Amino acid sequence: MTMAVSAGVPRAVCERRRETxxxxxxxxIDEVTALLGTPATLENRDFGLIAFGAHEGEGDEEDGxxxxxxxxxxxxxQRRSTARVRAWFESFGITRAVEPVxxxxxxxAGVLRGRICVPxxxxxxxxxxxxxxxxxxxxxxxxxxxxxxxxxxxxxxxLADESRAGARRGELLCALLTAAPGHRAAAELAEAxxxxxxxxxxxxxxxxxxxxxxxxxxxxxGRSAAPGIPGxxxxxxxxxxxxxxxxxxxxxxGGTDPARTAAERLLRSPRAGAVxxxxxxxxxxxxxxxxxxxxxxxxxxxxxxxxxxxxxxxDRIGPYRLLALLARPSGSPSAAGAPDPSVRALLEPAHxxxxxxxxxxxxxxxxxxRTAALLGxxxxxxxxxxxxxxxxxxxxxxxxxxxxxxxxxxxxxxxxRG
Numbered sequence: 001m002t003m004a005v006s007a008g009v010p011r012a013v014c015e016r017r018r019e020t021x022x023x024x025x026x027x028x029i030d031e032v033t034a035l036l037g038t039p040a041t042l043e044n045r046d047f048g049l050i051a052f053g054a055h056e057g058e059g060d061e062e063d064g065x066x067x068x069x070x071x072x073x074x075x076x077x078q079r080r081s082t083a084r085v086r087a088w089f090e091s092f093g094i095t096r097a098v099e100p101v102x103x104x105x106x107x108x109a110g111v112l113r114g115r116i117c118v119p120x121x122x123x124x125x126x127x128x129x130x131x132x133x134x135x136x137x138x139x140x141x142x143x144x145x146x147x148x149x150x151x152x153x154x155x156x157x158x159l160a161d162e163s164r165a166g167a168r169r170g171e172l173l174c175a176l177l178t179a180a181p182g183h184r185a186a187a188e189l190a191e192a193x194x195x196x197x198x199x200x201x202x203x204x205x206x207x208x209x210x211x212x213x214x215x216x217x218x219x220x221x222g223r224s225a226a227p228g229i230p231g232x233x234x235x236x237x238x239x240x241x242x243x244x245x246x247x248x249x250x251x252x253x254g255g256t257d258p259a260r261t262a263a264e265r266l267l268r269s270p271r272a273g274a275v276x277x278x279x280x281x282x283x284x285x286x287x288x289x290x291x292x293x294x295x296x297x298x299x300x301x302x303x304x305x306x307x308x309x310x311x312x313x314x315d316r317i318g319p320y321r322l323l324a325l326l327a328r329p330s331g332s333p334s335a336a337g338a339p340d341p342s343v344r345a346l347l348e349p350a351h352x353x354x355x356x357x358x359x360x361x362x363x364x365x366x367x368x369x370r371t372a373a374l375l376g377x378x379x380x381x382x383x384x385x386x387x388x389x390x391x392x393x394x395x396x397x398x399x400x401x402x403x404x405x406x407x408x409x410x411x412x413x414x415x416x417r418g
Contacts, residue, residue, distance in 0.1 A: 025155065027052040028154060029042045029052060031131070031151060032052075035144055036132060039132075039133050040110075040128055043131065044125055044128045045095075045128055045129075047140055085111065092117070094117045095126055097119050099114050102134070102151075103117060113135060114133075114134050115132060116134045116138060117132075118130040119152065127156055127163070166379075168197060169198070171236070172197065173235070173236045173245060173288075176285065177238055177292050178239075179289075180185070185269060198233055198285075201233055202284065203283055205254075205281050205282070207247075207278055208245060208248070208259075208285075208295045209266070210279075210292065210296040211246070212243040212303065213273065221382075229246070232246050232249075233248070234246075243299065245292055246262055247294075250281055256278055260278065264310075277297065278298060278312070288387075294321075296324075297314065297324030298313060300415055301320035301415070303415075304320070305320070305343070323411050340409045345406075355413075357385040357389065359410045360375055362406065387408075393406065
């Protein structure tokens with residue numbers, strides 16, 4: 001089943017509208033910059049950069065100090081502000097303000113120049129902010145600020161439209177990823193509707209990023225992509241997986257750099273223990289559910305093994321490609337998630353050192369010298385521990401199948417602990 005239109009609008013028209021939205025933001029911010037003769041910046045309510053206006057003096061040195069302070073530099077280069085800067089700005093009540101707010105400098109937070117914040121609101125809700133660099137020369141009663149507020153209302157309407165469209169894309173992505181195996185019709189319907197929303201982008205190449213843990217749907221409500229994440233075309237929280245799924249447009253079929261960039265920027269948020277995984281690139285939305293399972297498996301492997309880094313790729317996690325797909329997350333009742341009876345005693349807290357020794361021995365391909373050096377113990381100590389492992393498990397470490405069972409059980413247990 002395919003769908004060429006979305007809400008009665010031809011797909012090509014939908015795509016063209018999406019392409020022009022960001023251009024509209026830039027045009028409007030350039031309009032503000034020209035109106036006031038001072039650099040203007042547009043950020044969403046999460047302080048993610050949307051557009052910024054250039055200024056003739058920007059970057060020039062004056063008395064040894066840069067006219068553009070570190071906060072604006074970070075916002076432009078990294079597309080977001082720090083939590084400390086955000087807290088400083090929000091302390092002036094900008095989330096509730098309906099009129100422009102003057103904010104003084106705070107050198108300790110890197111805010112070297114004063115600012116005027118013009119809230120961007122729609123329907124009584126703040127959706128973003130227009131920032132104007134200002135050192136007190138511009139009065140809040142200046143009639144030009146009324147013109148800026150009119151621009152802010154136009155931007156608010158655009159952001160509201162984009163938010164509604166993004167929420168719909170997120171709903172459809174979630175429906176596609178969570179469709180039950182026996183309900184193929186539901187998955188096909190979600191796929192077709194999402195294709196209609198995305199237009200030509202749906203043909204790929206695409207990648208799926210998984211971020212775990214994720215607090216839930218509230219964080220992603222009304223958003224098509226995380227703030228300041230270029231290339232992200234849809235996102236949703238997946239409740240059962242307790243993870244965030246982000247659909248990223250790739251520039252080339254085999255190049256996952258945009259997906260890695262998206263993952264790294266998502267992990268900049270203060271989220272204890274969060275990691276990310278990237279599935280194999282796919283063409284078309286039909287491969288997205290499989291790519292999501294791969295991305296989630298890679299993220300779980302990253303939680304289990306720090307050597308994979310905070311962002312793990314499916315094709316680089318070795319045997320965890322199999323184990324992560326078989327084992328369920330912690331807390332999920334599943335026979336696949338229960339430890340094999342032979343290793344249950346070994347996995348008890350009292351035998352943690354024995355389990356670590358056995359895992360190291362198997363990781364070192366059964367080479368006693370390498371294992372002893374890795375653990376920092378004498379060979380005789382290693383041999384004693386391995387004999388205890390055999391007693392606890394009833395397995396023979398000279399038998400290949402027993403070694404495989406033990407190795408898989410230990411790695412699976414590591415995944416489940418993660």
